[in-house]
Amino acid sequence: MQSPDFVALELRDICKTFGPMVANDGVSLVLYRGQIHGLVGENGSGKSTLIKTLCGVHKPDEGLVLCGGQPVHLDHPLTARALGVATVFQEFSLVPDLTVAENIQLGRWPGRPFRVRWGALRETARQVLGDLGIQISPDAHVGELSKAQQQLVEIAKGIAANASIFILDEPTTALGAPEVSHLHALLQRMRANGAAILYISHRIDEVVRLANVVTVMRNGRVVSTAADTPLEVGAIVRRMIGKDIEKHYAKAHAPTGKPLLQVCDISTDYGVSGATLTLHSGEVLGLGGVLGSGRSAIARALFGIDPLTRGELRLRGGALKLRSPADAIAAGIALLPEDRKSEGLFFNFSGAQNITIASLNDYDRGFRLDLKRERAASRDLIEQPQVTPEAQYQLVDRLSGGNQQKILIARWLSARADVLIFDEPTQGIDIGAKEAIYDLINTITRAGKGVILISSDDQELLSISDRVALVRGGRIARVARPAELTKSDLLETTAERIQAA
Amino acid sequence: MSWLKHPLTGPVIARIVVALMVLATTDRFLGPGNLNNLALQVSIVALVAIGSTVVIIVGGIDLSPGSMIALLTMLLASMLKFCGVEFWLAILLTLMAGAALGCVNGLVTAYLRIPSFIATLAGLSAYRGIAFMFNKGSPVFDASDWLEPLFYGHVFGVPLPFFYIIIFFGAAHWLMQHMKLGRCIYAVGGNASAARLSGINVRRTQFLAFVIAGFMAAVGAVLMSARLNSGSPNYGVGLELQAIAAAVIGGASLAGGRGDIIATLFGALTITIVQNGLNLNAVATSTRNVVIGAIIVLAVGIDMWRDEIGRLRLFSKMRRSAVAPIREGEHQ
Numbered sequence: 121m122q123s124p125d126f127v128a129l130e131l132r133d134i135c136k137t138f139g140p141m142v143a144n145d146g147v148s149l150v151l152y153r154g155q156i157h158g159l160v161g162e163n164g165s166g167k168s169t170l171i172k173t174l175c176g177v178h179k180p181d182e183g184l185v186l187c188g189g190q191p192v193h194l195d196h197p198l199t200a201r202a203l204g205v206a207t208v209f210q211e212f213s214l215v216p217d218l219t220v221a222e223n224i225q226l227g228r229w230p231g232r233p234f235r236v237r238w239g240a241l242r243e244t245a246r247q248v249l250g251d252l253g254i255q256i257s258p259d260a261h262v263g264e265l266s267k268a269q270q271q272l273v274e275i276a277k278g279i280a281a282n283a284s285i286f287i288l289d290e291p292t293t294a295l296g297a298p299e300v301s302h303l304h305a306l307l308q309r310m311r312a313n314g315a316a317i318l319y320i321s322h323r324i325d326e327v328v329r330l331a332n333v334v335t336v337m338r339n340g341r342v343v344s345t346a347a348d349t350p351l352e353v354g355a356i357v358r359r360m361i362g363k364d365i366e367k368h369y370a371k372a373h374a375p376t377g378k379p380l381l382q383v384c385d386i387s388t389d390y391g392v393s394g395a396t397l398t399l400h401s402g403e404v405l406g407l408g409g410v411l412g413s414g415r416s417a418i419a420r421a422l423f424g425i426d427p428l429t430r431g432e433l434r435l436r437g438g439a440l441k442l443r444s445p446a447d448a449i450a451a452g453i454a455l456l457p458e459d460r461k462s463e464g465l466f467f468n469f470s471g472a473q474n475i476t477i478a479s480l481n482d483y484d485r486g487f488r489l490d491l492k493r494e495r496a497a498s499r500d501l502i503e504q505p506q507v508t509p510e511a512q513y514q515l516v517d518r519l520s521g522g523n524q525q526k527i528l529i530a531r532w533l534s535a536r537a538d539v540l541i542f543d544e545p546t547q548g549i550d551i552g553a554k555e556a557i558y559d560l561i562n563t564i565t566r567a568g569k570g571v572i573l574i575s576s577d578d579q580e581l582l583s584i585s586d587r588v589a590l591v592r593g594g595r596i597a598r599v600a601r602p603a604e605l606t607k608s609d610l611l612e613t614t615a616e617r618i619q620a621a
Numbered sequence: 622m623s624w625l626k627h628p629l630t631g632p633v634i635a636r637i638v639v640a641l642m643v644l645a646t647t648d649r650f651l652g653p654g655n656l657n658n659l660a661l662q663v664s665i666v667a668l669v670a671i672g673s674t675v676v677i678i679v680g681g682i683d684l685s686p687g688s689m690i691a692l693l694t695m696l697l698a699s700m701l702k703f704c705g706v707e708f709w710l711a712i713l714l715t716l717m718a719g720a721a722l723g724c725v726n727g728l729v730t731a732y733l734r735i736p737s738f739i740a741t742l743a744g745l746s747a748y749r750g751i752a753f754m755f756n757k758g759s760p761v762f763d764a765s766d767w768l769e770p771l772f773y774g775h776v777f778g779v780p781l782p783f784f785y786i787i788i789f790f791g792a793a794h795w796l797m798q799h800m801k802l803g804r805c806i807y808a809v810g811g812n813a814s815a816a817r818l819s820g821i822n823v824r825r826t827q828f829l830a831f832v833i834a835g836f837m838a839a840v841g842a843v844l845m846s847a848r849l850n851s852g853s854p855n856y857g858v859g860l861e862l863q864a865i866a867a868a869v870i871g872g873a874s875l876a877g878g879r880g881d882i883i884a885t886l887f888g889a890l891t892i893t894i895v896q897n898g899l900n901l902n903a904v905a906t907s908t909r910n911v912v913i914g915a916i917i918v919l920a921v922g923i924d925m926w927r928d929e930i931g932r933l934r935l936f937s938k939m940r941r942s943a944v945a946p947i948r949e950g951e952h953q
Contacts, residue, residue: 423818425818445817445819445820446822450820455818457818462812462814463812464818465815466811466812466815467812468810468811468879469807469808469811473804477804477808477816477819477821478819478820480804487795487800488799489804491799531819
């Protein structure tokens, strides 16, 4: 099957540097038609640079891109598109105010100048969606669709543009289990139709399940080629990080049994209906459940973002009224938001300033901030979870996702929070940084604080939590120890939800 | 080469280049009378631009200070001439009135959630309208003998506006870099939802930024009145644009979160020197306005194109971090 006729696109010895940083160092990779090619590597391993080369955003310093055996110059995204390369980035290239049909054929609406043939536009869209088995109305506005649906529209857009080479960058980060399996089924059908697919993901188990071959990158190089990589999670992880990990999830058990935060039958207008749970000091309480089950809604209620319509909160036995996040922070509650870019980080601030922003009162001397103390404190907080020392002065957009996340956790340590709600804390960050974050969680619980962990990574949820509360329809369906739960239990709540719907 | 990354580098270079260009075209630029004149000219725009910069950093825009100045000069001149209000009390009341107008802008923007562009566009229209309601719309001349010394006076041979600039820019710089409110203003402009989730009172911060802008407009109004010993509903036309231009030439980003008070002073100087130079060369006002437009585009462009310029390896150290908003003091 791997005859030259089936080669869709070939990268040969691609090198790309940014100033002193070598992002890609002699990377070679072949994409075959009818194959799903997994590409894995930690953050900063050069995957993103490679993708950007493939879709014409970056021009490589050295090396060749061959399409159909001929060298091509991908010097512009349009050139890549003309060659049939479609890229689905984590950030979508959809116009939210236009309909699905309009988006699918964006830039190529049928008709003459000044007169679009709307009928044909919708017909084509309906056909493409139908072929893919995507059940979304062509007339729906993209802005009103869920993230998962937008992802499917993005793929349909590539198909409509007659693309045969698809690059998917972390396509499942925002998706729940049913959406992931839907997407995978779609990709498998596309593969059967002869598409070449490059699938980039941090979820190694997904890649192993889906891909025919896997390329592993580390430090800008290919460390394991498609021919060499066994389709096995442990082996891939070892190649990714370049060492053996003894225990993927180091977990300290520190629950004391003393109630820290009691949530009694709370409801909000935004997706919580009668949730009751108790977080003990020294405990990690996991919230399991699918996308839209109300996990994040509970987090928002506990952090004072959504007002309670019913029920009450008690912190260390005392009643707690929250009218705003500021109230929650003052009470010692912290939220690590799911979307760290749009809700967490200040990209105009250095790492140090990002850390101290929630505890400025510690440095406020009336008409003066004690900048010297601020610097000293932030330096300690940067050293402790081993954030790169550059973070002290560097703007955070220059830092890796793992470092950014550590900085956000440091923000709440600096604010002396006792109840930390972590919403998808390891989403989109590499394994090394994940371990550092698990270490931080251990440190937090050992100090007698409590953590509420929301994670779509089932393995992580079951390994890190002391207890897991399964959330369904905005309430807690069941609380159990991780040992009593299996992955299928987590999926079961999913299945029930689908039946109910 | 760390100075190349400093946020002041661009504005200072722009100012020097502009000054050299003016020098090359006329020998009257360095005359004592002209330099003095320059300091007086820049003072009002520069002081108003403090407010514009603060509002731009918090993520908004203020289009109303020109009209506020018209209203406040009328208020001040009328109080002094027709109501016989004590001089210093009148000054104080004018400053408070400016802050109050800022409160109005802030309330409409931050609490009623009208976009600041719209809210202050309304202010631009309304405040000048109110100014015309004083004294049947006629200017008030010869308001008070005490006014002119406020602008033309000297201390130790140095013109007073020079001291106003030092005091207000010093205070504003302190506010933005060394006080909690300033840090919160940068935070809200940088990412409002992250600011809210970090416990910052976003609306109050936006509100206070507009109050500061109103107060600085009042300072500008007092100086305008003092300079001409009068009040007029026609004062300050287009001043808001000059103030915004000063902030933008100084590197402030209209997206919010980025900008520097001291850089704004250099931005204001750049504009004033250009005007002055074109004046000395007897260039028509119309041409002058076109040139200033071009300079605004160039100044912002140079900031935006730093990456590309850097890639040419002409200024290999000039990177985007050059617009770092908050300096950290001692770099190790």
